[in-house]
Amino acid sequence: MSATTAPRIEAESNDLLGWLTTTDHKRIGILYLTTSLAYFAVAGLLAIAIRTQLARPDNAVVTPEQYAQLFTLHGTAMIFLVVAPFALGLANFLIPLQIGAADMAFPRLNATSYWMFLFGGLTVFAGAATNEGAAGNGWTSYAPLSEIAISTGLGQDLWIVGIFLVSVATILTAINFVTTAFIYRAPGMTMWRIPIFTWEMIATSLLIFMAFPSLAADLELLFVDRNLGGHAFDPAYGGNALLWQHLFWFFGHPEVYVMILPYFGVVSEIIPVFSRKPIFGYTGLVLAAFAIAGLSMGVWAHHMFTSGAVDDPFFSAVSFLIAVPTGVKFFNWIATMWRGRIVLATPMLFCIGFLINFLLGGVTGVMIASPPIDFQAHQSYFIVAHMHYVLGGGSLFAIFAALFFWWPKMFGVKLDETLGKVCFWLLFVGFNVTFFPMHLSGLYGMARRVYTYPANGPLPELNMIATIGSYVMLLGVLVFVWDVIVSTRRHEPVPDDPWGGYSLEWATSSPPPEHNFDSLPPIHSERPVFDARHPELTPP
Amino acid sequence: MSVGVRLFLSSALFSIVIAVAYWYLSHEPTGTFLLGVMAFGLSFASGYMILAERDANLVGDKRDADPDAETGVLVGTYSLHSPLPLWSALSITCVLVGLVISPALSALGLVGGLVLGVFFILQSR
Amino acid sequence: MTSDWVLFIACGAGVALLVWGLILFAVFRWRVRSSDDGGLPPQFSSNNVLEISWTLIPLALVIALFVFTYRVEARVEAVTPRPAVSVDVTGFRWGWTFAYAGGPTITGTALAPPQLVLPAGETTRISITSSDVNHAFWVPAFLFKRDAIPGLVTTFDLRPVETGTFQGHCAEFCGLQHALMGFTVRVVSPADYTAWLHGGHT
Numbered sequence: 001m002s003a004t005t006a007p008r009i010e011a012e013s014n015d016l017l018g019w020l021t022t023t024d025h026k027r028i029g030i031l032y033l034t035t036s037l038a039y040f041a042v043a044g045l046l047a048i049a050i051r052t053q054l055a056r057p058d059n060a061v062v063t064p065e066q067y068a069q070l071f072t073l074h075g076t077a078m079i080f081l082v083v084a085p086f087a088l089g090l091a092n093f094l095i096p097l098q099i100g101a102a103d104m105a106f107p108r109l110n111a112t113s114y115w116m117f118l119f120g121g122l123t124v125f126a127g128a129a130t131n132e133g134a135a136g137n138g139w140t141s142y143a144p145l146s147e148i149a150i151s152t153g154l155g156q157d158l159w160i161v162g163i164f165l166v167s168v169a170t171i172l173t174a175i176n177f178v179t180t181a182f183i184y185r186a187p188g189m190t191m192w193r194i195p196i197f198t199w200e201m202i203a204t205s206l207l208i209f210m211a212f213p214s215l216a217a218d219l220e221l222l223f224v225d226r227n228l229g230g231h232a233f234d235p236a237y238g239g240n241a242l243l244w245q246h247l248f249w250f251f252g253h254p255e256v257y258v259m260i261l262p263y264f265g266v267v268s269e270i271i272p273v274f275s276r277k278p279i280f281g282y283t284g285l286v287l288a289a290f291a292i293a294g295l296s297m298g299v300w301a302h303h304m305f306t307s308g309a310v311d312d313p314f315f316s317a318v319s320f321l322i323a324v325p326t327g328v329k330f331f332n333w334i335a336t337m338w339r340g341r342i343v344l345a346t347p348m349l350f351c352i353g354f355l356i357n358f359l360l361g362g363v364t365g366v367m368i369a370s371p372p373i374d375f376q377a378h379q380s381y382f383i384v385a386h387m388h389y390v391l392g393g394g395s396l397f398a399i400f401a402a403l404f405f406w407w408p409k410m411f412g413v414k415l416d417e418t419l420g421k422v423c424f425w426l427l428f429v430g431f432n433v434t435f436f437p438m439h440l441s442g443l444y445g446m447a448r449r450v451y452t453y454p455a456n457g458p459l460p461e462l463n464m465i466a467t468i469g470s471y472v473m474l475l476g477v478l479v480f481v482w483d484v485i486v487s488t489r490r491h492e493p494v495p496d497d498p499w500g501g502y503s504l505e506w507a508t509s510s511p512p513p514e515h516n517f518d519s520l521p522p523i524h525s526e527r528p529v530f531d532a533r534h535p536e537l538t539p540p
Numbered sequence: 541m542s543v544g545v546r547l548f549l550s551s552a553l554f555s556i557v558i559a560v561a562y563w564y565l566s567h568e569p570t571g572t573f574l575l576g577v578m579a580f581g582l583s584f585a586s587g588y589m590i591l592a593e594r595d596a597n598l599v600g601d602k603r604d605a606d607p608d609a610e611t612g613v614l615v616g617t618y619s620l621h622s623p624l625p626l627w628s629a630l631s632i633t634c635v636l637v638g639l640v641i642s643p644a645l646s647a648l649g650l651v652g653g654l655v656l657g658v659f660f661i662l663q664s665r
Numbered sequence: 666m667t668s669d670w671v672l673f674i675a676c677g678a679g680v681a682l683l684v685w686g687l688i689l690f691a692v693f694r695w696r697v698r699s700s701d702d703g704g705l706p707p708q709f710s711s712n713n714v715l716e717i718s719w720t721l722i723p724l725a726l727v728i729a730l731f732v733f734t735y736r737v738e739a740r741v742e743a744v745t746p747r748p749a750v751s752v753d754v755t756g757f758r759w760g761w762t763f764a765y766a767g768g769p770t771i772t773g774t775a776l777a778p779p780q781l782v783l784p785a786g787e788t789t790r791i792s793i794t795s796s797d798v799n800h801a802f803w804v805p806a807f808l809f810k811r812d813a814i815p816g817l818v819t820t821f822d823l824r825p826v827e828t829g830t831f832q833g834h835c836a837e838f839c840g841l842q843h844a845l846m847g848f849t850v851r852v853v854s855p856a857d858y859t860a861w862l863h864g865g866h867t
Contacts, residue, residue, distance in 0.1 A: 235817075334687050359685065370669060380803075445803075
């Protein structure tokens with residue numbers, strides 16, 4: 001592997017204009033990550049405001065109007081501008097490296113997606129600067145509440161346009177991912193040797209293709225209703241209020257799998273490295289990913305069980321079935337750790353936290369797949385607890401695992417381990433203290449999206465505990481920011497492979513050169529870098 | 541048939557089954573329509589891929605792919621910069637936000653898009 | 666419905682404790698100590714019997730849970746042909762109207778929440794809709810809620826067994842006073858119900 005033929009490339013420039021015109025997947029990935037983390041900071045502060053308001057009943061930290069905007073922007077940002085784009089950004093950086101390619105299939109389209117994502121998010125938040133404020137109907141923006149007769153402000157229209165931009169950007173990115181993974185693999189990198197993360201991104205991309213058009217249609221209908229005299233959701237004119245929900249959740253449920261499958265991929269990359277074993281059940285993990293993706297297209301109306309107008313048993317049955325491939329993944333991860341040698345570095349701690357938290361979210365998910373249970377839990381804080389355990393305890397923890405694991409590769413800087421561990425424990429404790437009590441407050445009768453609640457029973461205490469937990473989480477995030485500052489100042493050089501990694505991104509420098517690879521190791525398994533390190537174990 | 545094509549084909553078959561099952565069990569038109577669109581889209585993509593695969597050149601899967609070939613051998617000049625992405629994103633944003641804020645903004649976006657289109661055609665020559 | 670909750674909490678807790686146990690056991694048992702020499706453990710990565718088992722056993726479990734759920738839901742959603750009482754419930758921004766068939770119409774908002782009076786041990790048919798946006802009729806003590814959707818009327822039966830007064834809330838975000846759109850349900854003996862119906866409706 002002595003290729004020294006320099007590819008004919010134009011040099012990459014390091015100034016602002018260079019970053020504004022970049023089509024390099026690594027830079028685009030970093031732009032996505034930085035932007036999504038900025039939106040995370042904003043959405044997180046919105047959550048702190050929400051928790052501060054809810055610390056006591058009849059609190060007056062914010063008005064009801066402000067509160068509606070707080071939870072709308074918090075949910076919208078976390079879902080559309082943080083969790084999903086972070087995964088897309090990470091995949092942008094990693095996929096070409098993991099398959100031994102020089103860039104994505106469509107570099108300019110890739111960059112266009114990023115800018116549309118940035119502008120879409122800004123458009124949503126721009127609503128806050130209008131007369132009536134930002135959209136205030138929840139991230140689900142149900143009609144008829146979001147129709148022009150009731151939601152008269154421009155904020156709702158800006159929300160529609162902003163989310164539409166983000167949706168188109170997401171679809172274009174998915175096209176790039178699938179094409180790149182199918183076409184640009186290095187010699188020897190068969191589909192059954194690509195890393196699990198790349199497989200999960202292919203499944204995620206399929207979900208994006210199938211789900212986002214439904215959202216786009218819903219948004220277009222609402223826009224026409226609001227601005228061009230349409231009545232799609234207005235029963236007085238023959239429209240149907242449930243239509244919004246069907247179209248929304250046909251997108252919305254696959255969307256939550258778009259927000260978790262990449263992170264299943266993240267933990268599937270990190271756990272084996274820090275257990276010093278190969279990933280257990282590679283084939284099972286791949287099949288499970290597609291089983292989850294496929295089944296997730298058939299469960300949308302489990303968000304509508306309480307309408308009394310959908311075929312509950314169908315959706316309940318398919319929702320229960322999704323638990324099976326998810327369980328398969330869990331057992332694969334545990335089997336990877338089993339009889340391994342487990343290094344409790346920060347990325348691994350976050351993965352273990354992911355497993356512990358996501359398990360509880362998965363269990364409550366199976367519970368609410370049962371309509372009679374959902375009749376009580378729906379739109380209560382039990383649901384808020386469930387969704388945050390899977391998205392916060394799950395995806396967010398995997399986000400931090402990914403940051404600590406791939407930061408050296410991206411920036412050539414290793415994040416401080418001690419601060420990393422402090423960050424983990426603050427987040428783990430803070431997260432569970434915030435969200436576990438919500439199972440109980442939900443069952444006790446606290447509804448969702450309320451700016452205050454009656455001082456019945458344990459509700460005041462449960463809410464106060466949750467608020468305290470949220471401040472602990474804030475502290476954890478601040479420790480992370482401090483870690484970044486400290487580590488960047490210290491700037492110890494980072495080798496190609498600081499962790500003992502397995503996949504091809506660890507076969508090049510940290511950070512990689514513009515064209516990614518000067519040479520590639522031979523590819524005979526899903527762990528080419530491990531094989532190169534241990535030739536005595538590689539099959540002939 | 542390569543792995544990717546088999547993936548799309550099995551997804552298409554699965555979606556046909558689920559669309560039919562959903563209609564049979566619920567007779568609910570909206571969901572059936574959405575599942576039907578999904579089935580159609582995946583079937584179309586699968587059919588196209590099966591036909592296109594005959595001429596495809598998926599390097600990693602070829603038995604005779606040369607793992608010792610030089611890395612980074614690229615065809616043509618490889619550029620890491622282009623002004624088109626930021627420009628097109630700005631144009632589209634102006635058009636859409638203009639629908640909410642002011643038609644003048646949409647017009648600006650359309651003009652920007654036209655200029656971009658001309659530039660794109662010239663650059664691709 | 667309580668049986669549904671009990672079963673699912675029990676199964677959920679069982680699965681959670683088992684899997685948490687496996688995770689924590691693996692982490693503690695095989696974590697690297699300071700005496701670590703950087704060596705490799707056995708590099709196994711598949712086991713067909715194990716993988717098939719941990720697919721089929723959970724599949725059997727969820728099928729059983731579904732069958733149980735199906736039966737419970739059928740009971741919950743069953744409607745009798747001849748209910749003792751019929752009430753039309755309408756949600757609006759921001760309160761409720763309870764219109765009894767052959768009886769009073771009770772309306773209330775946050776300032777004076779309306780009260781739904783029901784006879785214990787008898788079946789009340791509720792027909793629910795909304796006059797503006799989506800709302801939801803939720804009585805936590807009954808472990809039940811149903812959406813109030815404009816343009817759609819759905820029905821369900823309530824058959825309360827205990828007397829008492831129970832809180833109700835709107836459970837679908839409907840605008841600024843969603844949090845205050847409460848109501849109460851007072852379940853009384855059939856005799857007291859008849860007295861209320863023909864008396865002063867207080």
